Amino acid sequence: MLIFAVPQAQAKTSTVYYSAELAAPATNDKNIVRSVIFYCEGTSCQAAMSSSSAKNVCVSLAREVGELTQFKAGKRNFDAKALAACNESAKS
Template identity: 35%
Template sequence: MTRFLAVAAAAAATLALTPAAGIAQTPGGAYYTATAEAAPAKSSVVTRSTIWRCTETTCIAPKATARDAIMCELVAREVGKLASFAVKGEAFDAASLDKCNARAK
C-alpha cells in the first residue's frame, strides 16, 4: 500500500508540473501576436471562439484550431489593418501579411 501511494504521489506531481498539450509555451500564454496600425476600439476581441486581449496596438491570443493564416485574417477583420502578425514569435513575411490585410475592415 505504501508503495502504491508513493507511485501515485509521483504521478500526480509529474502531471501537475507538465504543461497541458496545445497550450502556448510563450510568456503570458500568447501564441498569436497581432500589432494593429491603429489601436482597436475594444480591449478584447472575439474571433470565432478565440479571445484576443489588446493593449494599445498589440493583441495577443492563445493557440486556436484554425490555420495561422485564417487567425490573422480573423483578427484583421476585427481590429483593422495589421502592421505585423506573429505565431510563436515567428513573424509573417510581407506577402503573407499583405494577404492577411486584404481581409481587414
Template identity: 40%
Template sequence: MRLPLIACVLILAATPAVAQASGYYAATLAQPAEKTSLVTRNTIWKCNGTTCVAPKNGARPQIMCELVAREAGALQAFTVEGNAFDAAALEKCNARAR
C-alpha cells in the same frame, strides 16, 4: 511575514501586464484597438494600444491573421509563437481588414 505578502501582491499586480505581453498569436495593429478585447470565432483576443494577443487554438495561422484583421483593422505585423509573417502573408491578411 510582511515581505512574502508584499511579494505576492507585486506578482499579482504584474500578472495582467505579463499576460498581455505574451500570447501564441500577436497582432500589431496599424491603429490602436477600439476595445480591450475582441472575439474571432472561438478565440478571445486581449488588446492594449496597438497590440492584440491570443492563445493557441486549432485554426491555421493565416486564418487567425485574417480574422483579427477583419475585426480590428489593418495589421502592421502578425506573429505566431514568436515567428513573424512575411510581407506577402501579411498583405493577404490585410486584404480582409475592415
C-alpha cells in the same frame, strides 16, 4: 522587493501564441476571433492558441480590429507578403 509591470494584454493570456501589432489602436480590449479571445492594449493584441490555421486567424483578426502591421503565430512571423495577403483578404 522587486515589482515588475506586466502589460494588461499579456497578463490576461496564460500562454501567448498569437501576437499582432495594429495600424491603429484597438477600440475594444477584448476581441473574440475564431473562438479565441484577443486581449488588446493600444496597438498590441495577444491570444492563446486556437485550432484554426494562422492565416485564418490573421484574416479574422484584421476583419475585427483593422489593418495589421505585424502578425506572429507561435514562432512564425508573417513576412510582408503574407501580411499584405492577410490584410487584403480581410477587406473582402
